[in-house]
Amino acid sequence: MDNLRCMTVGLVLVYHVFFLYNHIGLPGAMGDTGGGRLFDVFLYVVYPWCMFVLFLIAGMCARYSLKKRSSREFLKERATKLLIPSTIGLFVYHWIGGYLNIKIGGGADSIPAALLYPISALSGTGPLWFIQMLFLFSVLVVLLRSVDRNDRLWRWCGKCSFPVLLFLVVPIWGAAQIGNLPVLIMYRFGIYASAFLIGYLIFSHERIQALLERFHLPLLAASILLAALYTLCYFGENYLFSLQDFFTNAYLWSATLAILGCGRAFLNRKVSSYLSQASFGLYILHYPVVLSVCYALIRFFRLPPLANYAGALILEFSISFALWELFRRIPVVRSLVLGMRRK
Template sequence: MANKRLDYLDNIRWITVTLVVVYHIIYLFNNSGVISNINVKGIPVMDSFLIFVYPWFMCLLFVIAGISSRYSLEKRADKEFIKDRIQRILVPSLLGIFIYGWISSLITSQYVDMFAGNGDMIPGIIKYLIYCLAGIGPLWFCHVLFIGSLLIILIRKADKKDRLTEVCRKIKLPVLFAMVFLVWGSSFILNTPLITVYRFGIYLLMMLLGYYVFSNQELMIKLEKISIPLTIISVVIGILYVVTYYGQNFADNNVLSDLFTNIYLWIGILSILGIGSKFLNFKNRFTQYMTENNFNFYILHYVVVLSLGYFIVTYLNLLFMINYILILLGTIIILPLLIEIVKRIPIVRYMVLGIKK
C-alpha cells in the first residue's frame, strides 16, 4: 500500500512542477499586473491559465512535501532527515542565489533602472550581491520547505507520544471540507509585505496538513471514491474563479486572502489528491525519470525559461504565440541537457543540485 501511495504522489509532484514551468513561461509576459522580470506584454487570454493554477499549485507541492516527510521519517531518524534536507534542499537553494540568481536580475535591469541612475558609482561586487539577492526567484519554495521540515521535527519533539497524529486520524470527510476555514485563516498570517511571495502561514499549514492529515490512507481512500464528482466541481469553480479575477492582479494579497480563493484552492487540492490516487498509481521509465529529476527541474527551470524568453522577444520578431511555443520547446530541450551536464561536474552538482555523487 505504501508503494501505491508513493507512486501517485510522485506523479502528482512532477506533473505539478511541469505546471510551474508552463506557468512561468506565460507569467513572464502576463497582462494582469503581476511583477515580472521582462516588461513585455503577451497575449491577454493566456493569463487565464495563470489564474486557474495560481491559487493551488504551490500549496499542493507543500502538501505532497508534508506527506513525503511522514514516509521519510518512518525510515530515518530526525537528525538524518534534517541532514538530508540540508544537503538536498537548503544548500542548493542558498548557493543557487549566488551561482545563477544574478541572471534574473541582470535581465530585469534591461527594463528597470535598479540603481536609480547610480549604477556607475556602485562597486561591481556590491552590484553582484544586489543582483543575487533580487534574483531568488522560485528558490523561495525551498527556503519555506526547509523551515517546514524543521517545524515538523520540533512538533515531533514536543509531541513525543504523537497524540496529534491520533487526533488527525479521526478526521472524516465533513471535517476535512470544513477545514477550508482554517486554510482561509492561514492566508492572512506571516506573509511578506509588498510582494507576497513567502506566504509562511498557508504554506507551513499545508505542509503540516500533508504530514498529519493527508498521510492517513483511510482518508485518502474516501477522497478517491468521490474524486470524479469532486474534480468536476473543482473545474467548474476554477472556471468561475478565472472569470471573476480575469484582468486583475491574481497574486495580490487581497485576492489570495479572499474566501473564494481559498475555497477554490482547497477543493482543488482535495480533488487532485483523490483523482491522483485513483488514476496516477503507476510507474514507468518516463515517470521514474521525471520523479528522479523533479527537484532539479524546479530549481533550474526559471533561469532557462527567463533567458530564452529574453533572447526570443528581444532579437526575434515573431507572432507572440510562437514565442510561447519556442520558449516551451527550448526549455524541454535545454533544461534536461543542463541538468545532465551539471550532474557530471564534481562540487558544482552539490552546490547547484545538492547531489554528492
C-alpha cells in the same frame, strides 16, 4: 505522490512562461507579445492551488521520510538538498537570474560594477523561496515530532471524515491571513505552513487518500466550476493578492482535494527515481533559463503570439533538462546548486 509532484513541477515551468508574458501588468512582464488576454486565463486557473499542492505533497513526503530516518538524519538530508542550493547556490548559478531581472528592469546601469554580482546573487532567489520555506517547515515537523513522540496527534488526524476534510477550508483561510510579508509576497508562511502540516498530519494516511479517491469525480466537477467562477471574478485584476479571500481559498481547497483524489484514482503507478530527481532539478534550474528565453524571443524576434509561448516552453524544458544533465555530473556544482551528494 511522485507522479503528482512531477506534474505540478511541470505546471510551474509552464506557469512562468505565461507569467512573464502576462497582459495583466504583473511585475516581471516582458511586454506585449502581440497576443490577446485569453492567454492569461491559464494564470488564474493555476495560481491559487499550484504551490499549495506542492507544499502539501512535501508534507506527506516528510512524513514518509521520517518513518525511515531519525530526526537528525532527516534534517541533515534536508539541509543538503534544500538549504545549500537556496543560499550558496545563489552565488554559483542563480545570480544569473538576478542579473537578468535587474537588466530587464533597466537598473543594471545604476549599480556600481563592484556591487552588481552580489546584488544579482541576492536578487536571484526566484522560485527558490519554495525550498527555503520547505526547510523551515521541515524543522517545524521535527520539533512537532519531538513533542508528540507517540504520534497521538497524527493518529487522531487520521480519523477525519469527509465533511471534516471539506471544513478544513476555514482554518486554511484563517492561516492565509497571517505570516504574509508585505513586499516579498511569495513568502506566505501561514497558508503554506498549513498546507505542509495538513499533508504531514492528515493526507499521509492511506485511509484519507482512499476517501478522496472515492469522491474524486464530484470533487473534480466542483473544482472545475469554481475555476470558471474564480477566473470570471478576478480576470483582468492582479490575482497575486487574492489568496486572502475566502472564495479563493474555497477554490484552492476544492482543486487540491480533486487533484489528490484523481491522482489516487488515475496516477497510482510507480514513477522512476530518475524522473523524480529530474523534476526537482528542473525546478531548481529553470528560472534563469525561462527569463533568458522569454526575453530573447520578445526582444530579438518578431514571432506570432502562439510561437512565442510554444518556443519559450520548448526551449525552457530542453535547456533546463540539458543543464540538469550537465550539472549533476560536476561534483562541486552538483552539491551547491542541486543539493546532490555523490553516492
